Amino acid sequence: xxxxxxxxxxxxxxxxxxxxxxxxxxxGTGSFHAVEDVxxxxxxxxxLALVGESGSGKTATGRAILGLLPPxxxxxxxxxxxxxxxxxxxxPARLRALRGGSIGMVFQEPMVSLNPAMTIGAQLGEALALHxxxxxxxxxxxxxxxLRRVRxxxxxxxxxxxxHEFSGGMRQRIMLAAVMLPKPRLLIADEPTTALDNxxxxxxxxxxxxxxxxxxxxxxxxxxxxxxxxxxADRALVMQRGRVVEExxxxxxxxxxxxxxxxxxxxxxxxxxxxxxxxxxEILLEARGLVVDYPGRVRLLxxxxxxxxxxxxxxxLRRGETVALVGGSGSGKTTLxxxxxxxxxxTGGQLLFQGQDVTAGRGAxxxxxxxxxxxxxxxxxxxxxxxxxxxxxxxxxxxxxxxLDAASRAARVAETFAAVGLPGLDRRxxxxxxxxxxxxxxxxxxxxxxxxxxxADEPVSALDMTVQAQILALIRQLQEERGFACLFxxxxxxxxxEVADRVLVMQDGMIVEQGSRDAVxxxxxxxYTRALLDATPRLDA
Amino acid sequence: MRPRLNALLGGTLMLLVLSxxxxxxxxxxxxxxxxxxxxxxxxxxALHWLGTDEMGRDVLxxxxxxxxxxxxxxxxxxxxxxxxxxxxxxxxxxxxxxVDRLLMLVNDALLAFPGILLALGLLxxxxxxxxxxxxxxxxxxxxxxxxxxxxxxxxxREREFVEAxxxxxxxAAYTLWRHVLPGTVSPLTVLATSLxxxxxxxxxxxxxxxxxxxxxxxxxxxxxxxxRPYLESAxxxxxxPGACIALTLLGVNLLGDALRDHFDPRSRPQ
Numbered sequence: 001x002x003x004x005x006x007x008x009x010x011x012x013x014x015x016x017x018x019x020x021x022x023x024x025x026x027x028g029t030g031s032f033h034a035v036e037d038v039x040x041x042x043x044x045x046x047x048l049a050l051v052g053e054s055g056s057g058k059t060a061t062g063r064a065i066l067g068l069l070p071p072x073x074x075x076x077x078x079x080x081x082x083x084x085x086x087x088x089x090x091x092p093a094r095l096r097a098l099r100g101g102s103i104g105m106v107f108q109e110p111m112v113s114l115n116p117a118m119t120i121g122a123q124l125g126e127a128l129a130l131h132x133x134x135x136x137x138x139x140x141x142x143x144x145x146x147l148r149r150v151r152x153x154x155x156x157x158x159x160x161x162x163x164h165e166f167s168g169g170m171r172q173r174i175m176l177a178a179v180m181l182p183k184p185r186l187l188i189a190d191e192p193t194t195a196l197d198n199x200x201x202x203x204x205x206x207x208x209x210x211x212x213x214x215x216x217x218x219x220x221x222x223x224x225x226x227x228x229x230x231x232x233a234d235r236a237l238v239m240q241r242g243r244v245v246e247e248x249x250x251x252x253x254x255x256x257x258x259x260x261x262x263x264x265x266x267x268x269x270x271x272x273x274x275x276x277x278x279x280x281x282e283i284l285l286e287a288r289g290l291v292v293d294y295p296g297r298v299r300l301l302x303x304x305x306x307x308x309x310x311x312x313x314x315x316x317l318r319r320g321e322t323v324a325l326v327g328g329s330g331s332g333k334t335t336l337x338x339x340x341x342x343x344x345x346x347t348g349g350q351l352l353f354q355g356q357d358v359t360a361g362r363g364a365x366x367x368x369x370x371x372x373x374x375x376x377x378x379x380x381x382x383x384x385x386x387x388x389x390x391x392x393x394x395x396x397x398x399x400x401x402x403x404l405d406a407a408s409r410a411a412r413v414a415e416t417f418a419a420v421g422l423p424g425l426d427r428r429x430x431x432x433x434x435x436x437x438x439x440x441x442x443x444x445x446x447x448x449x450x451x452x453x454x455x456a457d458e459p460v461s462a463l464d465m466t467v468q469a470q471i472l473a474l475i476r477q478l479q480e481e482r483g484f485a486c487l488f489x490x491x492x493x494x495x496x497x498e499v500a501d502r503v504l505v506m507q508d509g510m511i512v513e514q515g516s517r518d519a520v521x522x523x524x525x526x527x528y529t530r531a532l533l534d535a536t537p538r539l540d541a
Numbered sequence: 542m543r544p545r546l547n548a549l550l551g552g553t554l555m556l557l558v559l560s561x562x563x564x565x566x567x568x569x570x571x572x573x574x575x576x577x578x579x580x581x582x583x584x585x586x587a588l589h590w591l592g593t594d595e596m597g598r599d600v601l602x603x604x605x606x607x608x609x610x611x612x613x614x615x616x617x618x619x620x621x622x623x624x625x626x627x628x629x630x631x632x633x634x635x636x637x638x639x640v641d642r643l644l645m646l647v648n649d650a651l652l653a654f655p656g657i658l659l660a661l662g663l664l665x666x667x668x669x670x671x672x673x674x675x676x677x678x679x680x681x682x683x684x685x686x687x688x689x690x691x692x693x694x695x696x697x698r699e700r701e702f703v704e705a706x707x708x709x710x711x712x713a714a715y716t717l718w719r720h721v722l723p724g725t726v727s728p729l730t731v732l733a734t735s736l737x738x739x740x741x742x743x744x745x746x747x748x749x750x751x752x753x754x755x756x757x758x759x760x761x762x763x764x765x766x767x768x769r770p771y772l773e774s775a776x777x778x779x780x781x782p783g784a785c786i787a788l789t790l791l792g793v794n795l796l797g798d799a800l801r802d803h804f805d806p807r808s809r810p811q
Contacts, residue, residue: 341708343707367710371710374709375705375708377705379701382700382701382702383702383704384702384705385720386702387723387724387804387806396706396711397709397710399709399710399711400709400711429806431806445709449709
């Protein structure tokens with residue numbers, strides 16, 4: 001945070017020619033234009049954020065600069081000048097020399113943007129070998145120094161390791177190291193941390209800003225997250241449907257947006273509103289000392305040691321309340337959520353539903369419990385069977401509902417579709433819907449049986465900001481109407497602040513802090529909670 | 542437009558083959574089995590449109606009669622392999638663990654043999670003939686199908702919609718039938734169409750070795766095999782069954798692609 005402040009305070013060399021000038025850029029194919037008449041400049045050492053939702057053309061703009069547009073899209077018009085050199089009219093050889101040398105790029109998916117078959121050392125050295133005339137030993141030393149800069153412990157052995165040996169956050173730091181090694185003048189970072197949890201996100205971006213400042217690199221940060229803009233960017237450019245809607249200093253833009261669309265984006269940022277006071281109601285689901293172990297892999301004749309994902313957790317969920325379960329990736333929160341519904345079988349401990357033991361077996365109590373508890377998954381692209389019409393998807397849970405004839409079943413499905421705001425779309429297939437609409441279908445499937453408890457596992461983290469706000473509002477509204485309890489699992493405290501009555505913080509398989517929402521947000525006790533809060537992108541940061 | 546054309550062309554070809562096969566049971570220009578040594582190896586003429594073979598039999602009549610045999614053998618082979626292989630693949634992929642390892646151990650051992658060699662061995666046990674070929678080739682192709690289906694199931698079962706199916710209280714069997722099996726249709730249709738081609742070719746190879754459809758009954762395979770010595774002197778003998786096999790394969794492949802697209806809702810217009 002202080003980094004961004006210092007940066008903003010530094011005088012931007014506005015008088016001299018900009019490092020990058022994009023003029024009248026149009027990208028598309030035929031009559032379809034993904035980017036229409038986009039012009040902007042990036043000054044040396046400046047951090048410019050390109051903000052927009054899916055389909056706004058922000059990624060296409062970033063990629064057009066490097067000439068790396070996906071098949072089907074091409075640059076139709078406009079000039080892209082890097083220090084006066086028009087990138088649209090240089091030879092492919094010159095463009096290759098610029099890529100990785102003068103312009104570096106960090107991609108969204110750290111899992112796929114590093115080559116799994118090459119060692120880290122080979123990939124780090126690649127750009128240096130291409131763009132400098134250093135000998136192998138000097139390159140190696142530079143790699144090690146850079147890995148140390150991005151806080152990879154034991155950089156020597158890291159050089160010989162393969163990408164799969166590192167976590168997502170570490171991989172993105174390594175990616176950053178690889179890109180920053182040749183000291184590019186411009187770094188294009190396309191949603192570099194979308195796949196990471198908040199802790200890793202803050203780590204990677206803090207490093208990125210620090211490295212960029214040290215080598216005087218300008219950064220074009222492509223993102224949908226206004227919180228990141230507030231925290232890291234000097235200036236911001238808001239895009240909608242391929243056009244630039246608003247441009248200005250990040251601080252001014254977020255504090256006093258001029259255009260309606262920008263205001264809408266800012267309004268979609270989660271904020272804390274007062275939760276209605278509710279009387280404490282009876283206990284719905286209780287876990288006592290819940291333990292979940294994952295067995296280790298079998299290698300030849302021996303079994304490798306497994307992993308204890310949940311280490312003896314006690315949880316109480318009461319009727320009608322919303323409890324947020326928060327933690328970084330690998331904290332065991334998803335496993336705990338699944339284990340509470342017995343989608344993952346607990347290895348130890350006890351699960352009580354309305355006072356009845358439902359830890360094991362298939363008795364009547366367990367069946368009632370199964371039917372009364374539902375789940376909403378994170379990824380609406382994966383959680384819906386692509387071969388079913390959404391009407392069938394929502395009707396499916398009613399198979400197990402006794403005493404419903406075809407007509408009342410159809411009525412129930414129609415009523416549920418109306419409740420989630422998708423009336424009359426039941427003949428569609430999932431691929432014909434947007435991400436937000438799909439998540440509405442997933443919600444409909446979860447509530448169609450009128451459950452007592454819904455576990456929502458990161459229900460909005462795969463969605464755009466404005467859509468996130470809509471889905472959160474929908475969940476809240478349905479809960480008011482229908483009174484089901486909700487366990488809201490998220491790594492993002494920002495989303496949690498809007499919906500939660502109580503917050504549980506999970507680290508390394510254990511609940512390390514719990515309390516009412518305001519208590520946890522205002523007076524966090526555990527250092528991990530404080531770290532999570534610090535890492536949460538906020539407008540007022 | 543293109544997919545429609547594929548379906549049309551593939552459908553026409555297959556319809557042609559099947560109707561010829563049906564027709565041959567009722568009527569052929571000549572008796573496909575009648576030997577006339579005096580008129581052997583005649584080039585195509587008004588009387589014998591596609592000429593006669595080394596025993597003076599009418600090639601067109603034999604082709605028509607062979608269409609039924611070849612397509613029936615190939616279709617039954619593929620059907621057997623697909624049903625058996627998908628069963629094994631589904632079980633292995635869904636159960637995982639010990640069941641998977643045992644099934645795949647046997648499966649991989651069988652995969653290590655070339656299909657034709659495996660079929661030869663099986664034929665020695667089952668006994669040659671039309672049904673022997675179906676059984677032997679069907680069993681020989683099963684491991685390939687099982688492998689493909691298992692792979693598809695392994696990735697499908699990790700998808701969240703399978704977990705979602707469990708979360709709404711569906712049984713494993715229902716989930717397998719309703720959500721996992723349909724997902725294997727695309728790879729299966731592609732595989733089945735190429736298997737159909739292999740089966741026709743393998744049938745011809747086995748017939749060539751005297752283990753297939755026993756002479757004098759015609760099949761495209763044994764006609765092609767019998768025509769080999771006359772490749773230079775009587776080219777029409779090998780061209781005719783060869784062209785039939787090629788066109789049938791083309792038809793099956795086009796139809797297979799069309800079917801796959803039809804079964805995949807994502808390929809439908811938005």
